[in-house]
């Protein structure tokens with residue numbers, strides 16, 4: 001999988017300008033790291049804040065990603081829209097001994113690559129159980145009916 005150029009962001013403009021913020025809006029962005037993504041693809045807002053000599057705060061908000069899921073119950077495909085998760089990390093300019101950071105600033109080009117980091121964070125948040133709206137409705141109706149059904153049996157005894 002290769003990175004799409006639009007996920008590579010130049011951070012040189014805000015480098016070493018303490019507490020300088022930069023907001024970037026993205027829309028209709030495709031990624032092979034999220035193979036289930038559908039038209040109109042992904043939209044999100046990136047907020048960059050230069051924190052100290054070697055640290056940059058990277059925050060992604062307003063994520064909207066329509067994803068094709070297959071319902072575990074009826075087997076039909078449906079669209080699950082991933083929304084509103086805030087993803088935040090620190091990106092470091094200098095190499096750290098510990099491996100705790102998830103984003104690295106490319107020292108030569110002064111860029112960060114958001115693609116894999118963003119897509120991995122979305123992938124983690126996708127529900128394990130896939131249920132289409134129709135099956136969700138059916139599921140709710142059946143679980144609501146359960147106590148009534150039990151009480152009928154109880155009365156008949």
Ligand SMILES: [Zn+2]
Pocket residue numbers: 071072073074075076131132133134135136
């Ligand atoms: Zn279903």
